[in-house]
Amino acid sequence: xxxxxxxxxxxxxxxxxxxxxxxxxxxxxxxxxxxxxxxxxxxxxxxxxxxxxxxxxxxxxxxxxxxxxxxxxxxxxxxxxxxxxxxxxxxxxxxxxxxxxxxxxxxxxxxxxxxxxxxxxxxxxxxxxxxxxxxxxxxxxxxxxxxxxxxxxxxxxxxxxxxxxxxxxxxxxxxxxxxxxxxxxxxxxxxxxxxxxxxxxxxxxxxxxxxxxxxxxxxxxxxxxxxxxxxxxxxxxxxxxxxxxxxxxxxxxxxxxxxxxxxxxxxxxxxxxxxxxxxxxxxxxxxxxxxxxxxxxxxxxxxxxxxxxxxxxxxxxxxxxxxxxxxxxxxxxxxxxxxxxxxxxxxxxxxxxxxxxxxxxxxxxxxxxxxxxxxxxxxxxxxxxxxxxxxxxxxxxxxxxxxxxxxxxxxxxxxxxxxxxxxxxxxxxxxxxxxxxxxxxxxxxxxxxxxxxxxxxxxxxxxxxxxxxxxxxxxxxxxxxxxxxxxxxxxxxxxxxxxxxxxxxxxxxxxxxxxxxxxxxxxxxxxxxxxxxxxxxxxxxxxxxxxxxxxxxxxxxxxxxxxxxxxxxxxxxxxxxxxxxxxxxxxxxxxxxxxxxxxxxxxxxxxxxxxxxxxxxxxxxxxxxxxxxxxxxxxx
Amino acid sequence: xxxxxxxxxxxxxxxxxxxxxxxxxxxxxxxxxxxxxxxxxxxxxxxxxxxxxxxxxxxxxxxxxxxxxxxxxxxxx
Ligand code: SF4
Numbered sequence: 001x002x003x004x005x006x007x008x009x010x011x012x013x014x015x016x017x018x019x020x021x022x023x024x025x026x027x028x029x030x031x032x033x034x035x036x037x038x039x040x041x042x043x044x045x046x047x048x049x050x051x052x053x054x055x056x057x058x059x060x061x062x063x064x065x066x067x068x069x070x071x072x073x074x075x076x077x078x079x080x081x082x083x084x085x086x087x088x089x090x091x092x093x094x095x096x097x098x099x100x101x102x103x104x105x106x107x108x109x110x111x112x113x114x115x116x117x118x119x120x121x122x123x124x125x126x127x128x129x130x131x132x133x134x135x136x137x138x139x140x141x142x143x144x145x146x147x148x149x150x151x152x153x154x155x156x157x158x159x160x161x162x163x164x165x166x167x168x169x170x171x172x173x174x175x176x177x178x179x180x181x182x183x184x185x186x187x188x189x190x191x192x193x194x195x196x197x198x199x200x201x202x203x204x205x206x207x208x209x210x211x212x213x214x215x216x217x218x219x220x221x222x223x224x225x226x227x228x229x230x231x232x233x234x235x236x237x238x239x240x241x242x243x244x245x246x247x248x249x250x251x252x253x254x255x256x257x258x259x260x261x262x263x264x265x266x267x268x269x270x271x272x273x274x275x276x277x278x279x280x281x282x283x284x285x286x287x288x289x290x291x292x293x294x295x296x297x298x299x300x301x302x303x304x305x306x307x308x309x310x311x312x313x314x315x316x317x318x319x320x321x322x323x324x325x326x327x328x329x330x331x332x333x334x335x336x337x338x339x340x341x342x343x344x345x346x347x348x349x350x351x352x353x354x355x356x357x358x359x360x361x362x363x364x365x366x367x368x369x370x371x372x373x374x375x376x377x378x379x380x381x382x383x384x385x386x387x388x389x390x391x392x393x394x395x396x397x398x399x400x401x402x403x404x405x406x407x408x409x410x411x412x413x414x415x416x417x418x419x420x421x422x423x424x425x426x427x428x429x430x431x432x433x434x435x436x437x438x439x440x441x442x443x444x445x446x447x448x449x450x451x452x453x454x455x456x457x458x459x460x461x462x463x464x465x466x467x468x469x470x471x472x473x474x475x476x477x478x479x480x481x482x483x484x485x486x487x488x489x490x491x492x493x494x495x496x497x498x499x500x501x502x503x504x505x506x507x508x509x510x511x512x513x514x515x516x517x518x519x520x521x522x523x524x525x526x527x528x529x530x531x532x533x534x535x536x537x538x539x540x541x542x543x544x545x546x547x548x549x550x551x552x553x554x555x556x557x558x559x560x561x562x563x564x565x566x567x568x569x570x571x572x573x574x575x576x577x578x579x580x581x582x583x584x585x586x587x588x589x590x591x592x593x594x595x596x597x598x599x600x601x602x603x604x605x606x607x608x609x610x611x612x613x614x615x616x617x618x619x620x621x622x623x624x625x626x627x628x629x630x631x632x633x634x635x636x
Numbered sequence: 637x638x639x640x641x642x643x644x645x646x647x648x649x650x651x652x653x654x655x656x657x658x659x660x661x662x663x664x665x666x667x668x669x670x671x672x673x674x675x676x677x678x679x680x681x682x683x684x685x686x687x688x689x690x691x692x693x694x695x696x697x698x699x700x701x702x703x704x705x706x707x708x709x710x711x712x713x
Binding site: 237238239240241242243244247249250251253254256257258259323443465467468469470471472473474475487489490521583584585587 | 647648649667670671676677678679680681682683684686689690691693694695705707708709710711
């Protein structure tokens with residue numbers, strides 16, 4: 001991309017737009033500062049939504065945009081960069097929807113010569129997109145509609161005559177516009193959260209198939225290679241847990257610490273945890289480990305249960321459950337049978353459902369049944385009990401097809417609680433409409449600040465998890481590059497903790513812009529080095545963190561534009577009350593400290609203390625004022 | 637176990653590194669004990685101290701006869 005005196009590398013300078021209503025395509029050539037300041041991923045998605053989406057558009061209407069956005073580092077072959085983000089206005093929350101995913105699709109897409117893809121409009125009948133190098137085709141997809149994801153990928157590859165084509169697609173959940181439908185990639189990798197699959201379904205778009213052959217131009221390859229070598233020399237020591245077992249490793253220890261989400265977070269320990277933990281999975285049904293583009297860590301699970309091994313046959317083509325899924329369908333639904341949880345994971349991948357929101361919704365309904373708030377007449381006879389395997393598997397199918405009471409469950413716990421009433425909102429565990437992840441905020445209280453203020457709501461990815469910084473180690477060392485501080489106890493709410501939350505939340509947002517894997521133990525200075533090497537422009541560690549702050553701030557601007565206010569920065573009350581017994585008895589942030597931390601965090605972010613809206617001064621300091629000329633300068 | 641000492645058990649990666657029957661002197665904090673054993677992380681995962689079945693702060697001063705367990709603690713992902 002030639003801009004001024006020297007080339008800005010790491011991008012092609014082209015964003016592809018496709019309108020499914022008119023069948024038109026066009027190319028946008030953004031100015032260098034868009035790439036330099038936003039880098040890609042979440043920041044670019046929020047910027048494009050603010051720029052092109054009319055305010056208050058129906059998320060399931062043709063006006064909504066579906067945006068695929070790799071970051072600048074995608075295509076550089078840096079380990080951990082094989083990811084991309086997808087976003088839209090969320091039909092679940094009404095605010096920013098976005099998610100990041102690994103696998104192989106993002107790399108292949110970038111090789112087609114585009115930096116992002118923006119889909120407008122709605123096709124009159126089902127279609128899929130075929131993007132190969134610089135060409136775009138809109139092809140009929142009636143024959144793919146209603147099929148499971150593995151079949152769709154195979155059919156598209158066969159139809160186009162290339163087994164190396166990468167496919168992003170919705171399942172039947174997206175076709176039925178389930179508000180937490182996922183967008184599946186390579187069959188078993190999900191952009192799970194916030195209902196991006198429903199947006200794609202509302203556009204009658206079944207899939208986006210890609211194949212490319214271009215090599216990304218980078219300014220100074222050796223600067224990227226140097227960081228890649230550091231990763232190669234250090235990942236076994238610094239990410240050994242992910243190599244050894246990956247996320248399922250943690251479940252059994254969480255049970256022993258009394259922080260394993262159990263029965264909709266009513267309990268803190270699940271005696272059958274040993275049956276569903278990673279150690280059991282690896283000793284029984286795991287058949288191999290999988291990886292993403294250019295990643296030596298290989299953290300992913302692949303499981304198989306043959307037909308001969310009982311009632312729950314599991315197809316390895318759908319990968320295997322990670323920690324969130326094991327807890328969502330296991331302990332949090334009271335299920336202690338690994339084969340059921342593995343089957344639930346397989347069905348969610350085949351139907352294209354977010355496992356966190358699906359499991360959270362089933363757990364909420366189970367608690368309603370436990371408390372006698374639902375009758376057969378309300379649900380058509382579906383009254384799931386804790387630990388009932390059939391109820392879990394049937395509930396997944398009902399949600400994916402919107403069959404019977406599944407039609408209501410498919411709208412998520414916030415809407416369900418509003419319909420059920422009777423005080424059920426007390427235990428409808430969501431933040432701004434997004435079902436919370438499977439982490440115990442009474443143990444990690446800063447997560448509540450992330451849930452309340454983060455772009456998506458109940459999302460654990462960008463939230464700071466206090467236990468990561470309570471002892472010495474790489475996490476504290478990373479922060480020390482900009483803010484010297486010792487390890488901080490989990491419940492420490494000092495100025496040091498506030499600074500930690502500020503810097504690390506911005507770091508997480510940066511990772512979702514770049515779009516990088518969180519499991520790679522890079523530090524701020526590594527990212528400054530690789531961005532400089534990729535683009536030919538010098539980035540400092542403060543520039544890196546500013547990218548993350550811009551992403552969070554742009555998301556905030558978008559959410560306020562769509563109607564959110566400070567009042568919506570709330571978290572489930574259950575998390576503000578401590579357990580009376582158990583290993584973390586008495587621990588909670590409590591309502592007063594939550595409110596205090598929230599206001600202090602606004603100040604740190606340069607958001608107005610009363611309204612929570614970004615101040616004109618901070619927008620100017622972040623260089624956003626000149627990017628978005630039409631942004632309102634107050635929350636009104 | 638000798639009087640005046642604290643037993644230490646590790647899980648996951650830490651189990652192999654600690655071996656069996658590891659003890660440390662009482663009267664030091666959990667953080668100091670872990671530092672002396674060079675067990676700050678478990679294959680890169682942060683660790684949480686649990687004493688006698690209760691999650692404690694790193695500043696907790698170990699008492700004679702305490703059982704210290706070191707739990708690898710998953711963050712995001
Ligand atoms: S660590 Fe896991 S999620 Fe991250 S890039 Fe590697 S395989 Fe993918």
